[in-house]
Amino acid sequence: MKIGIPRALLYYRYGIFWETFFQKLGHETVLSPRTNKDILTKGEQLSIDENCLSTKLFFGHVAALEGKCDYCFVPRIANLGDAGRFCSRFEALPDMCSNMFRDTGLKILRANIDPEQNIPAKRAYLKLAMQLGASREQAQAAYEAGMAAQMEDFRKKIKLNRALLKKEGIKVLVVSHPYNLYDEYIGAPIIKSIRNLDAVPICSDGVDPREARSKSTEIARYVPWVVSRELLGAIQMYRNQIDGIVLITAFPCGPDSMVNEMIIRRISHVPILNLLLDSQDGNAGIDTRLESFIDIIRFRKEVEQ
Amino acid sequence: MKKAYLGIDIGSISTKGVIIDEEHNILASVYLWTEGNPLGASKKVIQELASQIDLDEWTVVAAGTTGSARKLVGAMCNASIVKNEITAHAVGTTTLHPDVRTILEIGGQDSKIICVEDGVAVDYAMNTLCAAGTGSFLTSQARRLGVDVEEFGKIALGSKNPTPIAARCTVFAESDLVHKIQMGHKKEDIIAGLCNAVANNYLNNIGKGKKILPPIVFQGGVSKNEGVVRAFADSLGEEIIVDENGHLMGCYGAAILAHGSGIEKPFSFDVADMEFxxxxxxxxxxxxxxxxxxxxxxxxxxxxxxxxxxxxxxxx
Structure with missing residues (x-):
């Protein structure tokens, strides 16, 4: 069977697990293309206006899989138990997609992960695998292979950041949800611009998530959201090794609107640039802000020397 | 022939230009409206600058551009340096006011704050997606009240009882404003309220989390509005310095940066006659x-x- 995976939202956290898991079960996986203008436009047309830019892109990516797969995988991932909750929009994704695409013939493959309701990820994935016709042993093996690939990917990202931190030059921690950081229309142009300004961008997801969540309490004792905790933890872990922080938010992200405000107020010794992105075309405003931000860091360093 | 440097700041509303000498003294300056035509406005600026100096005595060896049309005009006049407006403003202002600690700036469509230590910009913030509380907001409210925006400051100073106006968002500010007019508030009180709202909105948004230390320089188009100047002074409890050349800080900074770049490129005043x-x-x-x-x-x-x-x- 061909299983479509939208290259958006939690793909950037669990994508490697998903692909390995389904392939191990003997299915083919089809990934939607990198975000382009067609995907953005389609996503905006499909979505209600109140959704954030990243969620709008998600629907665009689902639409890009129409006719390219037997099932499109849209899990409901509500929380990670004690590690925190995900944005409530993620809980609604399968229902929103079913409704949005009901006349198109696109079939949605669901999974329900909700440790707070006593459905941990492992149980949900084993159930999904067996629904797809696998035996318990096959399901177990696919799950473990997926987890191993996922851990390997985390290790790679951490190793990359360690190497980047040793580089010469201005180091900027780019803090954002991974689905923003790596999206062609949101984070990728920003990371490219930082490089073009001769600075070293360091991505906030290159940390051990467990360690990051525990470190986050040193900045804020209780934040409800998993990813926000990890972003705070990344700041706490890297704050003395970097020259500046760029926060990227996709308008109108609820968790970011609270957490980023707090970061700006509580992290005072590092210059912070807060970039709010909507679907506007053209990067002039962003380039102006990035260029001046890096200039300011350079001036500051010259004074310090 | 003595060396001179040219700087142009092409903003959304106005275009500014200066020519400076090697000691950074201003030899010529121009200020005019962009009127949606950055290339045309820049040509006019270049023409007028040329008429203010003796071209047999001075030769422009480098040009710098800044502002939202910096790239376009930079291509037009073969600029040595094309710089963002924050850096240009910081460089310009700290050259004229070496002891400045905080630069407040409100322009036609954006607002920013620059924190300075020992003459060097070390931190800044700029408005995000929202342009509430900038010059274009005041202009549109002035139109609603049937007053020239240039008169705003003087009228505001006449108010004894500024009307509180919610100015976090332009849309809400408008409905609040209409409501207050219909309730019978005096025009000068409403205008003073708007000026206070602009200053407080700025301090709560752009200025949040920043240490606003004196001396404080306020510039950008809105700094010409005495009502907003007074509102800042009242809110911060500090003297607010408004330089009469405040509107030139961006182009002045661009000219200094062109000098500092060390890149000398031929600049010809003939660009004003070429077709772009x-x-x-x-x-x-x-x-x-x-x-x-x-x-x-x-x-x-x-x-x-x-x-x-x-x-x-x-x-x-």
Missing amino acids: VTREVICENCPNHCEIICVYRDGELIDSWGNRCERGVIRS
């Missing part, structure tokens, strides 16, 4: 359909930009 045309090309190489801007001088392509990737490169 821009053409928009949609790249068809992928679904992104990048809008690429091509700039032509007398029919010859001199620069292009706007492509996201190498496939969209258009070469002369």
Whole structure:
């Protein structure tokens, strides 16, 4: 069977697990293309206006899989138990997609992960695998292979950041949800611009998530959201090794609107640039802000020397 | 012939230009409206600058551009340096006011704060998506009240009882304003309330989390409004310095940066007589359909930009 995976939202956290898991079960996986203008436009047309830019892109990516797969995988991932909750929009994704695409013939493959309701990820994935016709042993093996690939990917990202931190030059921690950081229309142009300004961008997801969540309490004792905790933890872990922080938010992200405000107020010794992105075309405003931000860091360093 | 440096700041509303000498003294300056035509406005600025100096005595060896049309005009006048307006303003202001600690700036469509230590900008913030509380907001409210925006400051100073107005969002501010007018509040109180709202909105948004230390310099178009100046002074409890040349800080900084770049490029005042045309090309190489801007001088392509990737490169 061909299983479509939208290259958006939690793909950037669990994508490697998903692909390995389904392939191990003997299915083919089809990934939607990198975000382009067609995907953005389609996503905006499909979505209600109140959704954030990243969620709008998600629907665009689902639409890009129409006719390219037997099932499109849209899990409901509500929380990670004690590690925190995900944005409530993620809980609604399968229902929103079913409704949005009901006349198109696109079939949605669901999974329900909700440790707070006593459905941990492992149980949900084993159930999904067996629904797809696998035996318990096959399901177990696919799950473990997926987890191993996922851990390997985390290790790679951490190793990359360690190497980047040793580089010469201005180091900027780019803090954002991974689905923003790596999206062609949101984070990728920003990371490219930082490089073009001769600075070293360091991505906030290159940390051990467990360690990051525990470190986050040193900045804020209780934040409800998993990813926000990890972003705070990344700041706490890297704050003395970097020259500046760029926060990227996709308008109108609820968790970011609270957490980023707090970061700006509580992290005072590092210059912070807060970039709010909507679907506007053209990067002039962003380039102006990035260029001046890096200039300011350079001036500051010259004074310090 | 003595060396001179030219700086142009092309903003959304106004275009400013200066020529300075090697000691950074201002030899000539111009300020006029952009009127949606950055190339035309810049040509006019260049012409007027030329008329203010003795071209047998001075030769412009480097030009710098800043402001939202810096790239376009930079291509037009063969600039040595094209710099963002925050850096240009910081450099310009700290040259004229070496002891400044905080620069407040409210322009036509954006607002920013720059924190300075020992004459060097060390931190800044700029408005995000929202343009509430900038010059264009005041202009549109002035129109609603049937008052020239230039009169705003004087009228505001006449108020004894400024009306509180919610100015966090332009849309809410408008409905609040209409409500207050219909309730019978006096015009000068409403205008004073708007000025207070602009200052407080700025301090709560742009200025949040920043240490606003004196001396404080306030610049940008809105600094010409005495009502907003007074509101800042009241809110911060500090003296607010408004330089009469405050509007020139961006182009002045650009000229200094052009000097500092060490790159000397021939600049000719003849550009004012040349024909510059821009053409928009949609790249068809992928679904992104990048809008690429091509700039032509007398029919010859001199620069292009706007492509996201190498496939969209258009070469002369």
